[in-house]
Amino acid sequence: MNTTWGKFYGVGVGPGDPDLLTLKAVNVLQSVDIVAIPKSKLDRESVAWDIAKIHCPANVRLIELELPMTSDQQVLEKAWREGAKTLLNELKQAKSIAFITLGDPSLYSTYSYLLNILQEELPQEYIATVPGITAMAAAAASINLPLATGDEPLLILPSTEDVGEFLNFPNVVLMKVSRRLPEMLTLLEERGRKAVLLTRLGQPGEKIRWEPKPSDFASEKIDYLSLLLVKNDLLGRGKGESKR
Numbered sequence: 710m711n712t713t714w715g716k717f718y719g720v721g722v723g724p725g726d727p728d729l730l731t732l733k734a735v736n737v738l739q740s741v742d743i744v745a746i747p748k749s750k751l752d753r754e755s756v757a758w759d760i761a762k763i764h765c766p767a768n769v770r771l772i773e774l775e776l777p778m779t780s781d782q783q784v785l786e787k788a789w790r791e792g793a794k795t796l797l798n799e800l801k802q803a804k805s806i807a808f809i810t811l812g813d814p815s816l817y818s819t820y821s822y823l824l825n826i827l828q829e830e831l832p833q834e835y836i837a838t839v840p841g842i843t844a845m846a847a848a849a850a851s852i853n854l855p856l857a858t859g860d861e862p863l864l865i866l867p868s869t870e871d872v873g874e875f876l877n878f879p880n881v882v883l884m885k886v887s888r889r890l891p892e893m894l895t896l897l898e899e900r901g902r903k904a905v906l907l908t909r910l911g912q913p914g915e916k917i918r919w920e921p922k923p924s925d926f927a928s929e930k931i932d933y934l935s936l937l938l939v940k941n942d943l944l945g946r947g948k949g950e951s952k953r
């Protein structure tokens with residue numbers, strides 16, 4: 710018997726401000742049978758849901774998927790497979806699903822791993838990825854500086870131990886910076902680079918710190934939702950700190 714599949718959407722909900730969803734994302738959220746919410750632990754809040762909820766019908770069905778933040782490949786693979794199985798059960802019953810994800814689904818999102826597994830069974834025509842505004846776009850906008858202009862390159866990097874050689878690029882976005890912030894700031898300082906640290910953009914607790922120093926963070930734990938914009942020229946803007 711042929712399966713009548715429901716449609717699966719990967720919906721980017723932007724970095725934090727509920728006004729920063731596309732019209733397409735909102736239309737999808739208002740039309741699907743189920744919204745799937747990724748959570749690092751089931752008893753934790755979901756930032757993506759906090760952003761998306763005002764756009765969803767009050768009675769929409771929710772499915773929470775536990776997708777832990779760990780580097781253990783076996784644990785990850787198991788969680789993705791279980792998550793995909795839950796979604797496939799619903800899709801096979803012709804239910805449409807919006808899987809919500811922070812920022813854009815194509816940039817460092819669990820969505821990509823889940824989708825790989827879903828694609829083993831789900832035909833391509835039942836999949837739609839809805840792009841979202843990335844955290845780095847929101848970061849540049851929030852300080853009224855460009856990410857790059859003219860012929861300048863722009864490099865997007867996760868904050869790993871081997872990024873040093875890349876830090877001379879004119880424009881660098883350092884994502885996932887929280888666990889290595891003092892280390893990244895030291896590497897930048899050694900190269901005489903200027904940076905802005907942006908935390909929880911568009912969310913309660915938003916903070917923008919201009920030209921942060923490694924010593925500022927000796928004892929402060931930095932929120933996971935933080936990134937560094939590194940530029941040749943900060944155009945003399947905004948020394949110090951701003952909060953919301």
Ligand SMILES: C[S@@+](CC[C@H](N)C(=O)[O-])C[C@H]1O[C@@H](n2cnc3c(N)ncnc32)[C@H](O)[C@@H]1O
Binds near residue numbers: 811844884886912
């Ligand atoms: C798993 S990646 C997700 C990126 C997301 N898909 C995007 O398009 O921006 C998580 C990283 O994105 C950045 N990030 C996401 N949301 C943010 C926010 N509201 N404020 C600052 N950084 C954010 C941080 O560097 C965080 O560690």
